[in-house]
Amino acid sequence: MSKRRFLNYLGLTVSTLSALIGLFFLFWIIISLIYKGFHYLNWNVFTQNAVAPGDNGGGLKFAILGQLEVVGIASLIGIPIGLLAGIYLSEYGKDSFTSNVIRNICDAMTSIPSIIIGIFIYALLVVPMGNFSALAGSVALSILMIPIVISSVDNILRLVPNELREAAYALGAPKYVVIFKVVVKEAIVGIISAILIAISRVLGETAPLLFTSFNSNFESYKLNKPIGTLTVTMYDYAMGPYDNWHHLAWAAAIILTFSVLLFNIASRLFSYWRFSH
Amino acid sequence: MSYTCKIDGKLKIDVRDFNFYYGNKKALSDLNFCVKENTILALIGPSGSGKTTLARCFNRMHDLYPNNHYEGRILIDNKDILDPKIDLIELRNKIGMVFQKPTAFPMSIFENVAFGLKLIGIKNKTELEDRVVQALKGAALWDEVKDRLNKLATNLSGGQQQRLCIARAIAVNPEVLVFDESTASLDPISTSKIEDLMIEASKKLTIIAVTHNLQQAARISEYTLFLMNGEAIEYDKTDVIFTNPKDKRTQNYIMGKFG
């Protein structure tokens, strides 16, 4: 066997093995989640709230709705900002010095541990407001989303062939028409899947919420009050002393994992849909 | 080249002492020529001679990128289009362009053709429909797409997409239409359809056509400008350029290409 073929073979074996190891752990996690948690999932989990500590039953309604609220508002803040900034970088800033600085900052921000963002918002919002709040949680998550949305929108728009822009300009289109009617439209599928990825990325976050939206014993969805979320509730219940809490923590883990998977799969399906059209 | 304007008809475009620079690099130098109204002018010349560069001056496409600059004058109907105060949007409504690669927009066939019409302010639904149909017929595409006007234009074949681009460009009734090697990526049948369209369209508007295909230039154009290294080497009636060129360089280029 020649050296080249041997190296080829070796590369293939090593990468296949790594992929298999990765898949093995992924399936292990998912299967043990289902095995250990699935029978704690029932209708009550979605419709009832917590019962007194130590009692049996109860559910995660507050945590689920709270999670939706915190992530929903984070998306309302983060997606438009990320989208517009991404469009700015690709269509206005291009390769200017400022744009490249912003690109680098975005890359750096995506690798900041999320707990740091939590502490930052704690100092910025929670301390001045005097209490934990749903809004602070949303802001923390939106700060996690923004750089992800910016980089992916920037990259996706830069893939749009320049000929398309020129063709629109050649018809006398003003810049905003070129951007919103042609460029964004061409890239819309990629943009939507980037948004879905950004949402799924913050859906499972616990650390930044511990310092911001915290948790609450009272079912309140006010923006200026602390709020329950699936991730923090799961963390609290898993650490707690009661069996019933552990069961609910398993249920929360399943709900979270499958929502994240769902968002990821949806974004994949979206991309496939693009290529098949 | 000294100024040559020996056209037998109404003058549409007059290029005077024209230079163009990409940053510090001079890409076109000292161009002086004029274009007759309602005819086809072919721009020929070796690769890198500046054909595309010149074609993109007429609708000020170069303004999209920083550091490019023009010197001299390009008069269209006696109005200098290089005037910094000119409205580029208005200019580009009047001077259309069809590119080398088909560039269908990611929207329906109808929307593609209506795109330019909406830009010039046509909102009335029936007028819009009328003009889209007219343009598609004018681009010899109507029969092939009349049953699927609302389907995505990017699913059309390359040749159909190029005709769609022509429909889109003629829909707004431009005065000048610039083609930059618009048949270079097409099969012979599509190419011949588009050549027919250009000849037909040139009855009502002035066409400037960049081409590498000398037979094509001979088939469709009335005048030909031969460029080399950003300079205009020879400008004359097409049959004179092809049968009796005066400049040695033109001769060599045409002989080299013809065999």
Ligand SMILES: Nc1ncnc2c1ncn2[C@@H]1O[C@H](COP(=O)(O)OP(=O)(O)OP(=O)(O)O)[C@@H](O)[C@H]1O
């Ligand atoms: N954006 C640009 N920046 C700098 N120089 C450029 C740019 N575009 C073209 N040039 C240069 O200008 C000269 C003319 O190029 P142009 O594209 O106009 O040639 P062309 O005649 O259209 O060639 P082809 O037949 O290969 O299309 C070439 O030397 C080219 O390298």
Ligand SMILES: [Mg+2]
């Ligand atoms: Mg060219």
